[in-house]
Amino acid sequence: MSGRETAEHPPAPAPAPAPARGSLSRDVVLAGAVELADRIGVDALTIRRLADHLGAKPMTIYHYVANKEDIIDGMVGRVFDEITRPPLDLPWKAAIRMRAESAREVLRRHPWAPPLMESRTNPDPSILGHHEAVLAVWFQAGFPLELIAHAGAVLDAFLYGFALQEAALPFGEREGDLSEIADQLITPMSPDEYPHMVRFAGEYVMQPGYDFGRSFDFGLDLILDGLEAAAAR
Amino acid sequence: MSGRETAEHPPAPAPAPAPARGSLSRDVVLAGAVELADRIGVDALTIRRLADHLGAKPMTIYHYVANKEDIIDGMVGRVFDEITRPPLDLPWKAAIRMRAESAREVLRRHPWAPPLMESRTNPDPSILGHHEAVLAVWFQAGFPLELIAHAGAVLDAFLYGFALQEAALPFGEREGDLSEIADQLITPMSPDEYPHMVRFAGEYVMQPGYDFGRSFDFGLDLILDGLEAAAAR
DNA sequence: GGCGCTTTTCGTACTAAGTACGATGCGGTA
DNA sequence: TACCGCATCGTACTTAGTACGAAAAGCGCC
Numbered sequence: 001m002s003g004r005e006t007a008e009h010p011p012a013p014a015p016a017p018a019p020a021r022g023s024l025s026r027d028v029v030l031a032g033a034v035e036l037a038d039r040i041g042v043d044a045l046t047i048r049r050l051a052d053h054l055g056a057k058p059m060t061i062y063h064y065v066a067n068k069e070d071i072i073d074g075m076v077g078r079v080f081d082e083i084t085r086p087p088l089d090l091p092w093k094a095a096i097r098m099r100a101e102s103a104r105e106v107l108r109r110h111p112w113a114p115p116l117m118e119s120r121t122n123p124d125p126s127i128l129g130h131h132e133a134v135l136a137v138w139f140q141a142g143f144p145l146e147l148i149a150h151a152g153a154v155l156d157a158f159l160y161g162f163a164l165q166e167a168a169l170p171f172g173e174r175e176g177d178l179s180e181i182a183d184q185l186i187t188p189m190s191p192d193e194y195p196h197m198v199r200f201a202g203e204y205v206m207q208p209g210y211d212f213g214r215s216f217d218f219g220l221d222l223i224l225d226g227l228e229a230a231a232a233r
Numbered sequence: 234m235s236g237r238e239t240a241e242h243p244p245a246p247a248p249a250p251a252p253a254r255g256s257l258s259r260d261v262v263l264a265g266a267v268e269l270a271d272r273i274g275v276d277a278l279t280i281r282r283l284a285d286h287l288g289a290k291p292m293t294i295y296h297y298v299a300n301k302e303d304i305i306d307g308m309v310g311r312v313f314d315e316i317t318r319p320p321l322d323l324p325w326k327a328a329i330r331m332r333a334e335s336a337r338e339v340l341r342r343h344p345w346a347p348p349l350m351e352s353r354t355n356p357d358p359s360i361l362g363h364h365e366a367v368l369a370v371w372f373q374a375g376f377p378l379e380l381i382a383h384a385g386a387v388l389d390a391f392l393y394g395f396a397l398q399e400a401a402l403p404f405g406e407r408e409g410d411l412s413e414i415a416d417q418l419i420t421p422m423s424p425d426e427y428p429h430m431v432r433f434a435g436e437y438v439m440q441p442g443y444d445f446g447r448s449f450d451f452g453l454d455l456i457l458d459g460l461e462a463a464a465a466r
Numbered sequence: 467g468g469c470g471c472t473t474t475t476c477g478t479a480c481t482a483a484g485t486a487c488g489a490t491g492c493g494g495t496a
Numbered sequence: 497t498a499c500c501g502c503a504t505c506g507t508a509c510t511t512a513g514t515a516c517g518a519a520a521a522g523c524g525c526c
Contacts, residue, residue: 021474021475021520021521021522022474022522024474024475046511046512046513047512047513047514048511048512048513056475056476057475057476057477058476058512058513058514059475059476059477059478059514059515060474060475060476062513062514062515063473063474063475067513067514068512068513068514114348114397115347115348115397118397118398118400118401119397119400119401125426128422128426128427128430129426129427131430132426132427132428132429132430135429135430135433136429139429139432145433145436145437146437146447148433148437149433149437149438149445149447149448150447150448150451150452153395153398153445153448153449153451153452154391154395154448154451154452154455156394156398157390157391157393157394157395157397157398157452158387158390158391158394159394160390160393160394160397160398161389161390161391161392161393161394161395161397162386162387162390162394164347164348164351164352164390164393164394164397165351165386165389165390165393167351167352168351168352189361193358193361193362193365194361194362194365195365196365196368196369196372197361197364197365197368199372200368200372200378200381200382203378204378204379204381204382205382212382212386214379214382214383215382215383215386215387216386218383218386218387218463219383219386219387219390222387222455222456222459222460222463223455223456223459225459226455226456226458226459227455230451230455254492254493254503254504255503257503257504279482279483279484280483280484280485281482281483281484289504289505290504290505290506291483291484291485291505292485292486292504292505292506292507293503293504293505295484295485295486296502296503296504300484300485301483301484301485
């Protein structure tokens with residue numbers, strides 16, 4: 001459930017490479033977990049499958065992590081580390097845009113991540129460091145405290161929410177057009193009950209060049225421009 | 234894990250009311266599931282606990298639902314039903330604002346819901362009907378197709394993303410100020426490593442009247458105004 | 467080179483959760 | 497009252513997380 005899986009449940013447990021005495025470490029375990037989650041989804045990520053993926057036995061993993069929660073924490077930390085931090089030597093708009101676009105790419109690679117990123121109760125340094133870097137930009141831009149709060153909340157809401165939507169897209173749609181896939185979702189809908197959805201799907205979504213991602217650029221511009229206006233006010 | 238729980242794991246299984254032959258139904262089961270999830274979180278929502286909550290035995294539940302996935306689908310449907318649909322007899326901005334504010338309230342009542350709402354692969358009529366109603370507003374407002382797509386994506390991203398953030402707030406903060414709770418999160422952070430976070434927390438977040446929710450109004454206005462401008466262009 | 471210590475790996479097994487299968491029993495109808 | 501169908505549930509199998517402690521693999525020191 002919770003549909004954050006890339007595929008359905010037991011999807012190719014991944015072949016076991018070669019075990020070897022000193023080949024594991026917390027980092028290797030976490031990297032393997034991220035890899036596997038990308039492939040089969042977090043819900044299907046089990047200790048046993050992760051062990052197989054790493055060429056080890058389940059209980060070996062517990063030598064490097066405290067428990068599954070700890071694994072998730074570490075995975076989220078790695079995701080944050082993949083996101084480019086906004087550089088301080090650029091105007092705030094460019095810096096924030098860079099970070100936002102990076103976040104989108106990263107979250108597309110790790111569609112299981114968005115719901116987990118905000119809910120960590122033990123944030124690791126990767127997470128804190130990332131947020132610190134973003135805050136630094138707002139401060140340097142001279143935003144008043146209240147606007148900083150709003151800017152951060154609105155922008156992150158957009159990033160996570162957009163990623164959440166993208167993660168739910170029927171696969172192929174995630175890059176390029178979809179047509180067929182959406183077709184099968186739309187067809188069973190009666191045009192009498194859902195006239196606008198059917199029309200919208202037929203006239204827009206299922207057209208050749210459709211790309212959900214364009215809405216990201218639109219939204220990002222809208223928000224950045226709005227923040228700029230608010231800052232100037 | 235995934236922190237969508239209201240509390241930690243085995244939190245008061247809820248006393249068992251009275252069983253009774255004809256007292257159950259799919260609706261009663263789903264309503265009970267939503268209630269219980271509100272109280273203990275989705276991750277802690279198990280068939281056995283739900284059964285207790287309903288005063289029944291685990292296997293009885295399967296007479297009304299196919300499996301747990303089906304329960305989640307139904308729960309999400311119920312959440313959508315709680316959200317006010319935008320009325321067609323209002324200007325689009327007012328109608329959409331009404332729906333957005335309702336969505337926020339509802340998602341605050343059901344903090345487990347945001348990650349699940351977009352990921353249903355078997356959307357039930359509640360979900361489709363809701364989206365149909367929103368689409369109807371855009372069409373009636375005369376938005377071009379592309380702007381409709383963008384508006385929907387950006388607004389929903391904001392709604393889900395904001396709800397996701399709110400769900401992660403340390404409880405009390407969710408309504409009113411927090412001070413103490415945030416204090417304990419901030420204190421262990423070194424001002425050397427995280428100068429901006431410490432400053433921001435001290436000077437803004439931990440002040441008496443702080444309310445995260447104000448950023449919702451700010452963001453909603455920002456987006457609605459931006460869409461208005463885009464529509465006029 | 468042998469020996470024990472540390473670190474890493476793992477086998478076994480317990481608990482909890484989803485749920486298949488079939489039995490049981492209640493309520494109404496003929 | 498005898499029967500039937502639907503609602504309820506008991507039992508049990510599978511998968512998952514992980515506690516506990518044993519085995520084993522390298523390492524330094526004698």
